[in-house]
Amino acid sequence: MAQESPVLQxxxxxxxxxxxxxxxxxxSYYHDxxxxxxTASGKKFDNNKLTAAHKKLPFGTKLxxxxxxxxxxxxxxITDRGPFVNGREIDLSKKAFMDIASNKNSGALNVKIEIVEN
Known part of the structure; x- marks a missing residue:
């Protein structure tokens, strides 16, 4: 179900x-x-960029x-495939994870994932 959202930058x-x-x-997030x-997409991984790994979503998908x-x-x-741990849906770069984490010492979060459609 598509939902309208205010324009964000x-x-x-x-x-x-x-x-x-x-x-x-x-x-969860990538280890250093x-x-x-x-990455599986051919791009070089950088833990300081806002990227993620997902098992199925196409490379280049914005979430x-x-x-x-x-x-x-x-x-x-999405620039990579994974995570390859049961029960995990998405692996975030360390920067992305830390930008939204309440507890910087935790290794996992429950998140809502939305596809950006333009």
Whole structure:
């Protein structure tokens, strides 16, 4: 179900429409050891950029990921495949994760994932 959303700006991404993908999704983040490695899309991974890994969504898909506890959100781009741990829906870059985390020491969050449709 598509929902109308106010136009937001984040790293030059104009959001006009959001489509709910999943609520109460389990998100984690990349370990620093992956920094500089090539992702499944062929791009070099950078833990300081706003990117993510998902098992099925196409590379280049833009997502709004919202921490369900504190309502902080971030826009990320799918550049990799994963996570390969049962029960996890999305792996965020460390920057994306820390931008929305309430507890910087936690390794996982429950998030709402929305697809940015332009």
């Amino acid at each position: 984040d790293e030059n991404i104009k959001i006009e429409k959001l489509k709910l993908y999943k609520e109460k999704a389990h998100a 050891k992956f920094n500089g490695r090539k 709004k990921v919202t921490n369900e506890l504190n309502k902080k959100s971030v826009i990320v781009e």
